[in-house]
Amino acid sequence: MIQGLSDIEEKITDSSAWESVKNFLSLHIDFSKEISISILDMLIVVTAIVITTFILKALLRVITKNLPEADKGKFNVVYGYFRWLIYIIILLITLHSVGVNVTAVFAASAALLIGVGLALQTLFQDIISGVFILIDQSVHVGDIIELEGKVGRVEEIKLRTTRAVTIDNKVLVIPNHLYLTNSLYNWTQNGTLTRESVDVGVAYGSDVQLVKKLLLQTASTHPDVISEPEPIVLFRDFGDSALNFRLVFTLNDSFKASFPKSDIRFEIDRLFRENNITIPFPQRDVHIIEKK
Numbered sequence: 514m515i516q517g518l519s520d521i522e523e524k525i526t527d528s529s530a531w532e533s534v535k536n537f538l539s540l541h542i543d544f545s546k547e548i549s550i551s552i553l554d555m556l557i558v559v560t561a562i563v564i565t566t567f568i569l570k571a572l573l574r575v576i577t578k579n580l581p582e583a584d585k586g587k588f589n590v591v592y593g594y595f596r597w598l599i600y601i602i603i604l605l606i607t608l609h610s611v612g613v614n615v616t617a618v619f620a621a622s623a624a625l626l627i628g629v630g631l632a633l634q635t636l637f638q639d640i641i642s643g644v645f646i647l648i649d650q651s652v653h654v655g656d657i658i659e660l661e662g663k664v665g666r667v668e669e670i671k672l673r674t675t676r677a678v679t680i681d682n683k684v685l686v687i688p689n690h691l692y693l694t695n696s697l698y699n700w701t702q703n704g705t706l707t708r709e710s711v712d713v714g715v716a717y718g719s720d721v722q723l724v725k726k727l728l729l730q731t732a733s734t735h736p737d738v739i740s741e742p743e744p745i746v747l748f749r750d751f752g753d754s755a756l757n758f759r760l761v762f763t764l765n766d767s768f769k770a771s772f773p774k775s776d777i778r779f780e781i782d783r784l785f786r787e788n789n790i791t792i793p794f795p796q797r798d799v800h801i802i803e804k805k
Contacts, residue, residue: 561607562600569596635690636673642689643672651692652699657768659698660687666768680768700767706739707767711777714755716791721748724758724790731780732762737773739763755793 573592646652647670656667658677665677665685677685700707715724725746732744744762751757760777764770785792 558604558607561603565599565603569599635688638690638693639673639688642692643670646670646675646689646692651697651702656702657700659700660691661695664700664768680771706763706765707770708761709764709767709770709774710762711760711774711781712749712757713760713778713781714752714757714792715785716793717756719756719790721756723788724756727784727788727790728758728760728781731777731784732760735762735773735777735780737764737766739765754795 569592652658652667652670652675654667654670658665658667663679663685665679667675667677669676673689675687675689677687679685713728715721725748728746729744732738733740738744739762742763744760747759747761749757749759760781762777764773782792784790
């Protein structure tokens with residue numbers, strides 16, 4: 514009989530403790546007339562934030578696994594900014610799911626968020642493009658790129674801009690969002706060797722085999738031209754005023770290609786003069802018809 518009474522007392526005590534816990538978890542904290550949250554809701558929000566933290570860390574490890582150390586530091590900065598944005602989104606979604614009225618928060622901040630979003634639209638585009646560049650590794654420091662007709666060697670890739678130096682030593686600052694809206698030519702992604710060419714026309718009646726020999730000589734004797742693959746000469750077309758040829762050769766530094774190409778043009782002019790090969794100027798026959 515005494516044992517039965519003890520069991521009943523324990524059940525009453527456990528029931529009272531559970532009721533106390535339920536009452537504690539049901540306590541509400543009123544932030545305003547429209548926003549009120551209970552202790553249980555706060556625990557759910559904290560749990561959601563903790564789970565989100567673990568997921569974000571796992572994603573960070575996966576994304577940065579193959580990134581160079583220098584780029585990992587830049588990506589961690591981006592991660593720091595976007596992490597807080599994700600936390601805010603998760604917080605609002607969780608509060609809404611547990612029944613907290615967050616409409617007032619959205620209504621109060623809607624105008625501000627729209628204004629900030631419009632003002633920072635281009636900035637966000639630049640940063641997102643910078644993240645894509647870091648992830649897909651389409652551009653590296655040292656690459657020679659061409660964008661909107663401008664050519665430069667990449668010196669530094671930042672989150673918002675890419676800094677390149679042109680051949681005349683001018684700094685070219687490229688907003689990263691241009692990579693998404695324009696065609697980017699990476700001259701050195703497949704290696705530093707590039708095929709360059711020089712076009713020249715000779716007068717009709719010239720010895721085309723001699724022309725070919727002299728063009729190959731100008732390329733093979735230049736110290737910056739690579740011997741493999743060998744330079745070649747293409748007979749392009751029979752033009753209106755000239756026989757058109759193209760000398761194709763390989764350089765190891767395409768960034769400074771204009772200098773050896775200029776040297777080769779000087780040499781072509783010299784050899785053609787020595788061998789009596791004429792580079793013609795455009796010619797037109799004009800027929801004058803007199804009216805009687």
